[in-house]
Amino acid sequence: MSEKADASKKNGNKECWEKCKSDKGGIREKPPLIGPFNKGQFHFSIWYFIAALVVIILLNMLFFPTLENVTTVEYSKFKELVKSGEIKRIEIRESYYTGLTLTKEEISSQTREEPIYIYRTAKVEDPNFVELLDSAGVEYYAVPQKSNPLLNLLLNWVVPIIFLIVIWRILFKRIGTLGPDVMSFGRNRAQIVAEGETGVRFSDVAGADEAKMELEEVVDFLKNPKRYTSIGGKIPKGVLLVGSPGTGKTLLAKAVAGEAGVPFFRMSGADFVEMFVGVGAARVRDLFRQAKEKAPCIIFIDELDAIGKSRANTIGSNDEREQTLNQLLVEMDGFDSRTGVIILAATNRPEILDPALLRPGRFDRQVLVDKPDLNGREAILRIHTKGVKLDESVDLKKVARATPGLVGADLANIVNEAALLAVRNGKDRVFQEDFDAAIEKVIAGLEKKNRLINPRERRIVAFHETGHALVAFFTPGADPVEKISIVPRGLGALGYTLQLPTEERFLMTRQELLGKIDVLLGGRAAEEIIFREVSTGAANDLVKATDIAKKMITEYGMSERFNNVYLPYRKSSLFMGEEQYAVAREYSEATQQYIDEETARIIKERYQIVLRTLTENRENLEKIAERLLEVETIQADEFKKMVERLSLPGKS
Numbered sequence: 342m343s344e345k346a347d348a349s350k351k352n353g354n355k356e357c358w359e360k361c362k363s364d365k366g367g368i369r370e371k372p373p374l375i376g377p378f379n380k381g382q383f384h385f386s387i388w389y390f391i392a393a394l395v396v397i398i399l400l401n402m403l404f405f406p407t408l409e410n411v412t413t414v415e416y417s418k419f420k421e422l423v424k425s426g427e428i429k430r431i432e433i434r435e436s437y438y439t440g441l442t443l444t445k446e447e448i449s450s451q452t453r454e455e456p457i458y459i460y461r462t463a464k465v466e467d468p469n470f471v472e473l474l475d476s477a478g479v480e481y482y483a484v485p486q487k488s489n490p491l492l493n494l495l496l497n498w499v500v501p502i503i504f505l506i507v508i509w510r511i512l513f514k515r516i517g518t519l520g521p522d523v524m525s526f527g528r529n530r531a532q533i534v535a536e537g538e539t540g541v542r543f544s545d546v547a548g549a550d551e552a553k554m555e556l557e558e559v560v561d562f563l564k565n566p567k568r569y570t571s572i573g574g575k576i577p578k579g580v581l582l583v584g585s586p587g588t589g590k591t592l593l594a595k596a597v598a599g600e601a602g603v604p605f606f607r608m609s610g611a612d613f614v615e616m617f618v619g620v621g622a623a624r625v626r627d628l629f630r631q632a633k634e635k636a637p638c639i640i641f642i643d644e645l646d647a648i649g650k651s652r653a654n655t656i657g658s659n660d661e662r663e664q665t666l667n668q669l670l671v672e673m674d675g676f677d678s679r680t681g682v683i684i685l686a687a688t689n690r691p692e693i694l695d696p697a698l699l700r701p702g703r704f705d706r707q708v709l710v711d712k713p714d715l716n717g718r719e720a721i722l723r724i725h726t727k728g729v730k731l732d733e734s735v736d737l738k739k740v741a742r743a744t745p746g747l748v749g750a751d752l753a754n755i756v757n758e759a760a761l762l763a764v765r766n767g768k769d770r771v772f773q774e775d776f777d778a779a780i781e782k783v784i785a786g787l788e789k790k791n792r793l794i795n796p797r798e799r800r801i802v803a804f805h806e807t808g809h810a811l812v813a814f815f816t817p818g819a820d821p822v823e824k825i826s827i828v829p830r831g832l833g834a835l836g837y838t839l840q841l842p843t844e845e846r847f848l849m850t851r852q853e854l855l856g857k858i859d860v861l862l863g864g865r866a867a868e869e870i871i872f873r874e875v876s877t878g879a880a881n882d883l884v885k886a887t888d889i890a891k892k893m894i895t896e897y898g899m900s901e902r903f904n905n906v907y908l909p910y911r912k913s914s915l916f917m918g919e920e921q922y923a924v925a926r927e928y929s930e931a932t933q934q935y936i937d938e939e940t941a942r943i944i945k946e947r948y949q950i951v952l953r954t955l956t957e958n959r960e961n962l963e964k965i966a967e968r969l970l971e972v973e974t975i976q977a978d979e980f981k982k983m984v985e986r987l988s989l990p991g992k993s
């Protein structure tokens with residue numbers, strides 16, 4: 342979260358530039374539903390409330406002056422006064438009696454000397470009261486409930502409404518964050534940027550070559566949808582951009598729209614999630630409706646994880662998010678990709694997405710946006726220094742070399758910092774020393790957040806990955822190495838060696854399985870040879886290697902003692918509709934022991950073989966690892982050339 346916030350801060354100027362532009366370009370927004378309470382137009386405060394109350398009281402006093410010298414007495418006292426003849430006239434109201442010490446006549450004839458006293462008492466259910474009045478000869482009359490229309494209106498309507506509004510405001514202030522937008526729910530905040538207005542091209546994105554290549558197809562489709570539809574070709578509906586924060590996912594989505602010259606509807610996942618159940622779903626509906634009108638176009642949902650979180654492993658339920666997600670799924674299923682609407686989404690946490698989102702017909706295509714390697718970083722720096730005056734001393738390659746593990750957003754930030762430093766020091770252009778200082782500053786900030794690997798770890802990773810690659814190279818029948826990389830790739834992977842199978846395989850021979858184990862062990866073996874020490878980095882490899890070895894014995898019948906025998910260990914059973922694994926084995930304890938020992942033996946034997954292979958190729962290992970440390974990724978061609986150059990003449 343904080344990383345994201347940071348990244349957007351770094352690019353504050355750019356974002357602002359965009360906003361200003363789209364303001365002019367006309368954001369089509371519906372007016373807010375309830376206008377007058379928008380902040381700025383009407384500041385509600387408690388003073389309004391108090392003023393209203395005072396006015397009510399004043400009005401009431403003006404129109405209905407209260408009588409003076411009213412004495413409130415007990416009912417028994419009141420009766421006494423009636424009996425004694427003190428009270429001569431009584432007004433009966435619904436809830437009280439008012440007794441006057443003069444009769445009507447005496448009041449109207451202005452000749453009275455004695456003052457008038459008024460007694461009031463609460464009514465008591467007393468069936469003999471009227472009798473008493475008659476016998477005392479008191480004049481009495483009942484007044485029907487006299488209502489005060491103004492007061493009634495105020496009490497029944499105005500006050501409760503004011504009260505509700507006060508509570509409403511307090512609630513929203515508590516919940517905070519939404520601020521002025523509280524009342525504008527239901528309004529679609531999707532920006533509609535007219536044709537080509539994102540102004541971003543693929544040339545503005547550097548480093549993410551593989552992602553760009555995949556997205557080019559999307560652009561092509563958006564440009565000529567007819568060409569695809571006339572053949573009956575299938576067009577992707579949803580493309581999910583996956584990558585660490587700041588790697589340029591948002592930028593890429595904009596570039597797709599810019600290249601294709603189609604409208605671009607951008608919304609962040611967080612925009613859909615409101616506190617009111619149903620609002621997010623309504624927004625999704627609205628977004629798709631607008632998009633269909635403008636087809637061909639792109640819908641871009643940034644930070645998809647905000648709505649797309651898996652429904653399975655959340656504690657409790659969030660109705661609003663679930664409804665929004667469901668609506669999104671419904672909309673995605675409900676439209677035909679031939680309409681020319683393509684949905685792009687971005688996330689840096691694909692692992693928490695609801696699996697339903699990744700099913701065919703939804704975001705079935707995933708594009709990995711990797712962190713940039715050395716060359717990628719240099720290219721990104723070139724883009725961002727285009728408008729910056731650089732001194733000749735500046736060596737962008739050097740800057741790129743000093744910033745392993747950093748992403749595009751960080752690099753943009755470094756360029757900006759360097760320029761600011763130069764200005765602060767009264768220079769008219771940016772020098773290398775400004776860059777050095779900027780790098781230090783930015784990296785220090787990132788180190789605090791634990792986002793960088795330290796140089797020693799980088800070395801270990803480089804040798805580990807080279808180990809995998811070399812073993813793969815020397816193992817007959819192993820899938821060829823496509824790419825070696827020490828650019829961290831999300832989810833804790835510090836590096837990776839990509840092997841691409843040359844053909845699809847359904848069967849594997851015993852030798853090939855052993856080869857697979859060898860390649861998996863190559864990483865740890867390289868660490869041991871070079872550092873005389875092993876690390877935890879191989880844990881995942883070991884899981885896989887052990888699994889293969891065990892399966893060879895128990896499932897594929899490839900062991901000596903149980904040749905061609907199936908030794909089932911896990912019996913799956915269905916319990917209440919869910920698959921449960923009962924840990925049950927259908928063989929003896931002695932067999933179990935054999936399996937364990939045999940597994941360990943296979944792994945040990947293969948590890949010795951791998952150690953030998955790598956020791957024989959130690960020069961290769963070192964040269965390639967050093968190269969990897971320098972450039973961070975090595976592609977298939979270069980790798981092959983390096984190994985061949987190093988090993989062929991040496992071997993003879």
Ligand code: ADP
Pocket residue numbers: 348352355545546547548549584585586587588589590591592593687721724748749750751753
């Ligand atoms: P994400 O969406 O992956 O978090 P952004 O697309 O918001 O990252 O990138 C933030 C900023 O970083 C961009 O606006 C751009 O200035 C810069 N940036 C990131 N990646 C690249 C790249 N590959 N090429 C050029 N600039 C980049």
Ligand code: MG
Pocket residue numbers: 590591592643687
């Ligand atoms: Mg983004």
Ligand code: ZN
Pocket residue numbers: 805809864865878879882
């Ligand atoms: Zn490994």
